Amino acid sequence: MDRKYWVPALERADLILTAISRKPGECKMTDLCDVTGINKSSMFSLLRTMEALNWVKKDEKEAYALGAGVAYLNTVFNESHKQNYNLVEHFLKASAESIKAVGETFQLSVLDRNEIIYLAKLEGPSLVKLESSPGMRFPAHATAMGKMMLALLPPDELDRRYPDRMLTPVTSHTITDWNEFTAKLAEIRSSGYSVDQEEIIQGICCVAAPILDASGNAVAAVSTSMLRHAYLDKQEAAHQEVIRLGKKLSLA
Numbered sequence: 290m291d292r293k294y295w296v297p298a299l300e301r302a303d304l305i306l307t308a309i310s311r312k313p314g315e316c317k318m319t320d321l322c323d324v325t326g327i328n329k330s331s332m333f334s335l336l337r338t339m340e341a342l343n344w345v346k347k348d349e350k351e352a353y354a355l356g357a358g359v360a361y362l363n364t365v366f367n368e369s370h371k372q373n374y375n376l377v378e379h380f381l382k383a384s385a386e387s388i389k390a391v392g393e394t395f396q397l398s399v400l401d402r403n404e405i406i407y408l409a410k411l412e413g414p415s416l417v418k419l420e421s422s423p424g425m426r427f428p429a430h431a432t433a434m435g436k437m438m439l440a441l442l443p444p445d446e447l448d449r450r451y452p453d454r455m456l457t458p459v460t461s462h463t464i465t466d467w468n469e470f471t472a473k474l475a476e477i478r479s480s481g482y483s484v485d486q487e488e489i490i491q492g493i494c495c496v497a498a499p500i501l502d503a504s505g506n507a508v509a510a511v512s513t514s515m516l517r518h519a520y521l522d523k524q525e526a527a528h529q530e531v532i533r534l535g536k537k538l539s540l541a
């Protein structure tokens with residue numbers, strides 16, 4: 290988007306909502322200033338306005354949570370999508386077969402700027418439980434699902450999401466070099482699946498495939514995650530099954 294049309298106040302409001310959503314009921318105004326970099330005077334005005342709009346609410350300890358206004362918009366959003374295609378419901382049904390085939394946990398996410406948001410997860414029989422509950426966000430560049438969806442973006446859109454080409458390391462395995470990263474995205478486009486080998490969580494590997502809409506655009510991604518030693522044994526089956534599940538959930 291051309292920066293001349295940018296509205297800074299909306300950007301700051303988005304930063305505040307994102308910060309609150311990550312730690313609901315934990316952040317006071319000063320905490321939000323620290324997280325977002327917004328000064329106290331602006332933060333005070335923004336929070337007062339957002340409270341009046343019912344976007345946020347403050348408890349007796351002066352900590353903020355998302356308000357009913359955001360919940361209403363989320364409900365409307367979900368209902369509008371249910372009319373066409375309830376992706377989460379379809380995923381939960383279809384991934385049960387995938388778990389039987391691979392024996393590991395399967396997940397569903399969408400891309401939001403340069404992060405992924407988990408929409409659903411169906412646990413496999415593994416004793417290892419992953420920290421990927423619905424609503425959680427992770428940096429897209431360090432995850433298999435994120436890289437899968439980023440790989441299918443037009444080059445100019447990828448540049449808009451990473452204007453400074455900075456890729457923050459999450460583990461020692463995270464790709465942080467931009468040229469190496471874009472070369473990896475090209476490989477992903479060619480293969481049709483993406484792999485994260487301990488890039489987001491040490492010891493955990495993940496393989497992902499896209500979910501496409503009727504126009505062939507990636508609207509979401511599915512993945513299966515497992516301990517590294519399990520991935521070395523199951524990688525071929527995992528690749529095949531996650532691609533099959535992605536195609537089953539696609540409208541293309």
